[in-house]
Amino acid sequence: MIAKPPPREGSMGFLLLPPYRVQGTSIAGETTCVQIPELDVCFDMGQCPRMALASKYVAVSHGHMDHIGGLAYYCSQRHFQGMGEGTIVCDARIAPSIERMMSGYVELERQNTPYKLVALRPDEEAQIKNNIMLRGFEVEHTVPAFGYAVVEKRSKLKEEYAGLPQEKLRELRDRNVEITRQLQVPLIAYLGDTAPGPQLIRDEVRKAQIVICECTFTEPEHKERARVGMHMYAEAIAEWLRVLECQTLVLTHLSRRTNLGYARKRLTELAGPAAMRKVQFLMDHRTNRDRYDRQVAEAGEKVGPIREDTDD
Ligand SMILES: [Zn+2]
């Protein structure tokens, strides 16, 4: 009998959630890397898919291998391909370990891979684009772990000055009158690996346009495993959905064994069909491709090059 070729590697998850794309791969214990190309950021780098190299920032949630295994490779490849140094944003508690890991590679390779490391304490921010900040906050997991919120800062004219002519406003500004106030718009929240806790109802999480969170366990008999591993599970997601204001909740980090049809059915039973309308699974390739095809048809356009990257 003739030997078979190796199986094809799994494809990237992809959701078009205008104005953002959420793409990458996430399987519990194996790898998680979720990229938002429009924001130049990846969340976690369990393995480094080629497309992730294009993002200048990687926000690392915690040190488990399925979230950082591709981090050194990402930095090295970006440098090798002439894309500039990568910037790692992480929880200050794990920054020294990341530095030691990176210097281990310098020793092994006998060459220096340049990278930037931005260590955040809770509620500190790193700027990733003009007026767009990446804010870290603690979540609850078996090791030190962070979640992130991408927050846009907009300045808005104070109500008392609305409707004034331009020259009047200029005059006030010249007199150093503070005519604007700062508005914080949470765009995206990424929770990493987390047990349910108060971090889920932080303002910038609850009000984010897109929330990306793990849901490692969906079966009722796995609740104890979720508790021990400090992970999210179906009941907690359903309860959380009642207070989430997001347009879309993207679920990641399901185990490879989880049947997505079952997961969807069980969550629908718990949360109700109305709440489920905002829930998407990053790795549900068939559903997501149908959804994308409908988006393309509605836009009246031909299927673009994005489609070519998403085969089964
Ligand atoms: Zn994980």
Ligand SMILES: [Zn+2]
């Ligand atoms: Zn973990």
